[in-house]
Amino acid sequence: MKIAHDDLNRLKSDADTEYLRYSKMDLRIDMARGIPSPQQIDLSMALLDVPLGNDYLSEDGTDSRNYGGQQGLLEARRLFSTLVGVPEDQIVVGGNSSLALMYECLAQAWRYGTPDSPRAWSQEPGGISFICVVPGYDRHFAMCEDFGIRMISVPMLDDGPDMELVKRLVVSDSSIKGIWCVPKYSNPTSTTYSKAVVETLASMPAAARDFRIFWDNAYVVHPLVEVDDSLENIYTQAVRHGHSNRPLIFASTSKMTLPGAGIAELAGSKDNTAWWLKAAALRSVGPDKVNQLRQVRFLRSPEKIKELMEQHRQLLLPKFERVHEVFNRRLGTFGVAQWTRPRGGYFVSLEVLPGTAKRVVELAAQAGVKFATPGSCFPYGIDERDYQLRIAPSYPDILQLTTALEVISVCVAKAAFDHLSAVASVE
Ligand SMILES: Cc1ncc(COP(=O)(O)O)c(C=O)c1O
Incomplete structure (x- = not known):
């Protein structure tokens, strides 16, 4: 970008003044992780009052209080079946965390291999690799790092991962055993994969016959727009193309x-x-089925889930609108940043002037606003262009959020103008 010398000096001096003003406010705001606000959590407090009393048997007669029921209660599996489009007898319902299930799948494949593996993933000569769509979810990448799995970055495009690149890599490199996908309202770009992308993922030839798609549908019912995006069913497509596993x-x-x-x-x-259930039996004598029963009796049906998620949407939407409003007002005319306008999920992806993302975070932290970890959306925490930051507006109240966004905007502008004038002075 090109800004005239005098203009740049003025913009830089304005940004310095603004930054100094916010620095003196003794702010302490932490919005680094995308977690629901207390108001959102309050929507489900009735969950704790669901009377189980004498009614602790599941539909199929399983006593939810006792050991056993490794696959999870029938009614819990049925409820998920309506959300993910897989038959209820091919679903396992576990504890509170899907991330834990992902980790355990990885660990199981690492120790024993998958049903299609020639050997345990840990025994593959030369090691194994995963495709990581970037920017993506830091906890997926951290798991790969934990196991020593090589990560290969593939850019996220408007309709999902760059499939030309994915296809080329997967067909030619048998060390690639998996890909991480957040297919709907993805973290952090809020991308929903197109039908064509899902079909290609399901149908493409893979050099590794035990290639797995880790399909993390964390935001399956989390629209911010009125009409929820639709996502093609990966399982149906995989079956159709002979890759059901x-x-x-x-x-x-x-x-x-x-x-x-x-x-x-x-x-x-x-x-x-x-495969999963065999190893699960070694780990535990069954999941918390009392909570499964409580959850099912609280959520009840896909229609009720939709109603609840509409209440979440009403709480989240003003915050996401505020992000755009503040960034647009503060940064819209300078051309030093761009940001996504999410249709769902929990995040906004902010792209600042390359070479300044770390500095933006540092400046904001010095002014009392902790909001992102530079590089966290990339494997090994390395954002080579130092340009991308994840904004998580869900947790703070709207006043705190607005202040934080003002500070972040000032830091984006200050870092950009400092950078541009440093570059101009050596030219
Ligand atoms: C993409 C994604 N997957 C998984 C999770 C965590 O899911 P769970 O609470 O089920 O472990 C998150 C939470 O932020 C997420 O963004």
Whole structure:
């Protein structure tokens, strides 16, 4: 971008003055993680009052209070079946965290291999790799790092991952055993994969016959727009193309009900669920079925879930609108930043002047606003262009959020003008 010398000096001096003003306000705002606000959590407090009393048997007669029921209660599996589009007998419902299920799948494949693996993933000569769509979810990348799985970055496009690149990599490199996907309102770009992308993922040839799609459908019922995006069913497509074992589909009620006390599921082919259940029996004598019953009796049906998610939407939408309003007012005319306008999910992806993202975060932290970890949306925490930051507006109240956004905007502008004038002075 090109700004005239005098204009740049003036913009830089204005940004310095503004920054100094906010620095003196002794702010302490932490909005680094995308977690539901107390008001959102309050929507599900009735969950704790669901009377189980003498009514603790599941539909199929399982005593929810006792050991056993490794696959999860029938009614919990049925409820998830309506959300993820996989038959209820091919769903496992576990504890509160879908991330834990993902980790355990990875660990299981690492130790034993999948039903299609020639050997345990840990025993593959030369190691294994995963495709990571960037910018993406830091906790997925952290899991790969934990296991020593190589990460190969593929850019996110408007309709999902760059599939030309994914196809080329997956067909030619047998060390690639998986891909992380957040297919709906993805974290952090809020992208919903198109039908064509889902079909290609399900049908493309893979050099590794045990290639797996880790389909993290964390935002399956989380629109911010009135009409929810529709997502093609990866399982149906995989079956159609003869790759029924390829997708491992995860979801949870964490961001529908109480994040610390939701229920999570893994869905997939019969082979995959049987594989999972075999190892699960070693780990535990069964999941918390009392909570499964409570969750099902609270959420009741897809229609009720929709009503609840509409209440979440009403609480979240003004915050996401505020992000756009403040960024647009503060940064819209300078051309030093751009940001997404999410249709759903929990995040806004902010792109600042390349070379300044770290500095923006540093400046904001010095002014009392903690809002992002630079590089966190990239494997190994490395954003080579130092340009991308994740904004999570859900938790703070609207006043705090507005202040934080004003500070972030000033920091984006200050870092950009400092950078541009430093570059101009050496030219
Ligand atoms: C993409 C994605 N997957 C999973 C999770 C966590 O899900 P759970 O609470 O079910 O472990 C999050 C939470 O932010 C997320 O953004």
